[in-house]
Amino acid sequence: MSFPRPAEDEVDRLVAAWRQERPDLDVSPLEVLSRVSRLSRHLERERRAAFSAHDMESWEFDVLTALRRAGKPYELSPGALLRATLVTSGTMTNRIDRLAAAGLVTRNPDPEDRRGVLVRLTAAGLARVDAAFTDLLRRERELLAGLGQHERQALAGLLRTLLVPFDASAENAGAHHPPMGRA
Amino acid sequence: MSFPRPAEDEVDRLVAAWRQERPDLDVSPLEVLSRVSRLSRHLERERRAAFSAHDMESWEFDVLTALRRAGKPYELSPGALLRATLVTSGTMTNRIDRLAAAGLVTRNPDPEDRRGVLVRLTAAGLARVDAAFTDLLRRERELLAGLGQHERQALAGLLRTLLVPFDASAENAGAHHPPMGRA
DNA sequence: ACCTGATATCTTGACGTCAAGATATCAGGG
DNA sequence: CCCTGATATCTTGACGTCAAGATATCAGGT
Numbered sequence: 560m561s562f563p564r565p566a567e568d569e570v571d572r573l574v575a576a577w578r579q580e581r582p583d584l585d586v587s588p589l590e591v592l593s594r595v596s597r598l599s600r601h602l603e604r605e606r607r608a609a610f611s612a613h614d615m616e617s618w619e620f621d622v623l624t625a626l627r628r629a630g631k632p633y634e635l636s637p638g639a640l641l642r643a644t645l646v647t648s649g650t651m652t653n654r655i656d657r658l659a660a661a662g663l664v665t666r667n668p669d670p671e672d673r674r675g676v677l678v679r680l681t682a683a684g685l686a687r688v689d690a691a692f693t694d695l696l697r698r699e700r701e702l703l704a705g706l707g708q709h710e711r712q713a714l715a716g717l718l719r720t721l722l723v724p725f726d727a728s729a730e731n732a733g734a735h736h737p738p739m740g741r742a
Numbered sequence: 743m744s745f746p747r748p749a750e751d752e753v754d755r756l757v758a759a760w761r762q763e764r765p766d767l768d769v770s771p772l773e774v775l776s777r778v779s780r781l782s783r784h785l786e787r788e789r790r791a792a793f794s795a796h797d798m799e800s801w802e803f804d805v806l807t808a809l810r811r812a813g814k815p816y817e818l819s820p821g822a823l824l825r826a827t828l829v830t831s832g833t834m835t836n837r838i839d840r841l842a843a844a845g846l847v848t849r850n851p852d853p854e855d856r857r858g859v860l861v862r863l864t865a866a867g868l869a870r871v872d873a874a875f876t877d878l879l880r881r882e883r884e885l886l887a888g889l890g891q892h893e894r895q896a897l898a899g900l901l902r903t904l905l906v907p908f909d910a911s912a913e914n915a916g917a918h919h920p921p922m923g924r925a
Numbered sequence: 926a927c928c929t930g931a932t933a934t935c936t937t938g939a940c941g942t943c944a945a946g947a948t949a950t951c952a953g954g955g
Numbered sequence: 956c957c958c959t960g961a962t963a964t965c966t967t968g969a970c971g972t973c974a975a976g977a978t979a980t981c982a983g984g985t
Contacts, residue, residue: 566906568902583843584876589882592882601908602779649944649945674949674963710903711773713896717775722780723751725751820961836972837971857933869966
């Protein structure tokens, strides 16, 4: 009866259950969006596993990479960091405190705005984040091994189409409902 | 110089920054995986917005839909619920407590296993979850409006390819490191 | 009857996040 | 100069989650 067959995932089962219970509803959006949510959870676990080898937590990585990406002198304001990591100001203060205590960043007064602070990556922080990032990329490459080059580009393009409306409206967003940013 | 141009998202900018700072690394995995993570965050916000109209929290919805999907008599064990929602047992106990206090579920002894409990949706819980689910689907449909039928299926298929390895290995997973489940 | 290991749920304590508000500074107008 | 509203960061208290362990029950073997 059944040959190799295209493998099922949990979402196939979940959608089938809904079609049984609510045949009146069109649950097809779940085919895409439920998969995005679930895949994201799996990715978060992979991240944690990759970072534990470097004694690093996910939240530390998120902050340190934002600074690393900024380029020399690897310095950003707390406001820029919270916008880049999608957390609130209270959370970011707490994170900076702990990263500073660990010697991975320093907190310096902004010479041009006395309200402001600039958070700068230390040499130790730079080394840590570069090692972790390299490792993360290696693992992520394996997760994508099931797709060919062409498929990966198609997938990236389709996801971009869904993201553009969000990122466009965040373009002009204020400080407190944080706009966006991730790995 | 520039015509319509294919719109950029934040990930395009993020990847460009990495290529500037670390031209030695292949950061292309981020084109797919960073988009998955970011999109998932946006979806979580949409969920919250959809549910607030029904005085419901995301975590409540996750539990109630698992029961709803199970079909009559809308009854599952706490263990099944934690596997379906990807949280730990302590979290699930807490959630069931609050849902029971709100009158949306009842907790009954399992007649076939005295260690066990069965959580059952009340009539009020059923009505609430059906209303919220209908509303969520409507909103999710809008999020996918940018894609044609054919593109949506392609996207769903590509995501399934990435998910299958995870869901397959979770097939035989134990109880405490929770396996999987979402919306 | 009594072990033994597995299973099912609940309890506890610590932790990270958020929302709201407090404090200090800035820039521009009168 | 001193308002006023905006901006930047920090503080506080409440809340949800997790990890680890406690308790009770089950199924199989002896």
